[in-house]
Amino acid sequence: MRRPRLPARFPLDPYVLALLATVGLAALLPARGPAATVADGASTAAVALLFFLYGARLSTREALDGLRHWRLHLTVLACTFVLFPALxxxxxxxxxxxxxxxxxxxxxxxxLVPSTVQSSIAFTSIARGNVPAAICAGSFSSLAGIALTPLLAGALLGGDGGGFSAGSLLKIVVQLLLPFLLGQLLRPWTGGFLTRRKKVLGYVDRGSILLVVYAAFSAGVAAGVWHRVSLxxxxxxxxxxxxxxxxxxxVTWYGSARLGFGRADRIAIQFAGSKKSLAAGLPMASVLFGAQASLAVLPLMLFHQMQLMVCAVLARRRAADPDTPDSGQLPDGPVAEVSPRPQHPAAQGR
Incomplete structure (x- = not known):
């Protein structure tokens, strides 16, 4: 008798399951005392490593080439850092x-969190949209978010954001901005090495985020914050x-049409402008919210899974539309790693 399988298009991403398992582990076996100190230090190091890798892998030349489509990128940035915060x-x-x-x-x-990169690219590719534009738009959003997200959090959340202060700003600079800039500076020497080891570094990325989640939720359990949340x-x-x-x-679909964008660009704007990055948001929350980070990242974790499930269905509908032009062919180079087949993208969220 054959063992039943989940459907090929089952929308729940395995990485989200890993995140939920990590939350469960933190609830059952939270780090306390000396173990909490070790977990907090490891989480800080993991955040710095993540942003170093972000900087080392971001191609400055690709980003500058993408500036030619500045209207599209400004539209995505406005959706991410103006319209989203307004809502x-x-x-x-x-x-x-x-x-x-x-x-x-x-x-x-x-x-306030920046947009994704990888899932935006994958969904745009599935829907036969403007893939190079999605790459640049997601990259610009992630880059801008390193500065804009903490500044917006300080302005809009104030004292609720874990006591945003000069000390918090210094932590952001040391843990996020400096590693990112160091990665950019060392890219001429590390770029080739990182490119050859993308798969291994993907596990490093995800493992680092799981460590950040465990430390944040352990601190929340120890502080008793979960007693304040009901079903x-x-x-x-x-x-x-x-x-x-x-x-x-x-708004991203019909608003971009009113702005005069073609269908391929509208697809890129919709997928890049409507989603939020779990990978960028989790480390930032751990810096900004401290012991309250577990509650602060809960809405982001729920939204992240929701956006993946909805956009997976939407991308397939866009691809099946009979008047969809075949304008999403993947160019040679780094973009070609994203498969145009209707597979569910990795939930790394960048």
């Missing part, structure tokens, strides 16, 4: 009827996030 601020009206203040802080932080509140949070995602998908 997040509007959601303040839902406190305390639907959301608690800590959950709202996490929702607002979600709205009805979680259900309300998911409903609010579903509305937020639907609004962004509609």
């Amino acid at each position: 997040g601020l509007a959601a303040r009206a839902l406190v305390p009827t639907l959301l608690t203040q800590p959950l709202y802080n996490g929702l607002l932080f979600l709205c 009805p509140r979680l259900g309300a949070l998911m409903a609010v996030e579903a509305v937020l995602l639907a609004l962004m998908l509609l």
Whole structure:
């Protein structure tokens, strides 16, 4: 008798399952005492390593080449760092009827995080959109987010963002910006090595993020923050996030049409402008929120899985549209690593 299998298009990503398992481990066996100190130090080192690798792998030449499509990139940046935060601020009206203040802080932080890179590229490719534009738009968003996300968090969250201060800003510079700049400086010597070991470094990326999640949720369990979250509140949070995602998908699709973009560009704008990066958001939250990071990243983790499930279906619908031009052919070079087949992308989220 054959063992039943999950459908090939089953939308739950294995990496999200790994994240949930890590949360479960932190709930059952949280790091306490000396173990918490070790976990916190390892998490800090993991964050620095992540942003060093981001800097070392980002091709400055590719980014400069993509500037030619500046209208598209400005549109994606406006969706990510203007429209999303505006909707997040509007959601303040839902406190305390639907959301608690800590959950709202996490929702607002979600709205400040940069867009993804890999899943935006993969979905744009599946839908036969402008893949090079998606690559550049996601890369620009990630680069801008290193500076904009902490600054916006300081301005909009204030004291709720873990006590944002000059000390917090210094931590951001040391843990995020300096490793990123060091990676860029060393790219001429490390670029080839990293390119040859993409698969191994992918595991390093994901393992580092799992470590950050474990340390953050362990601190939350030790501080007792989870006693303040009920199942009805979680259900309300998911409903609010579903509305937020639907609004962004509609605005990016129909708004880009009003701005005069062609179909291939609209696809890239929709997928790059409506999603948020889990890989970038988790390390930033650990720096900005401290012991409150576990609640702060919960909305981002839920939204990340929701966006993957919805966009996987949407990308296949776009690809099946009879009037879709075959404009998403992958060029030679680094872009070609993304498969145009309708597979679910890795949930690395960058």
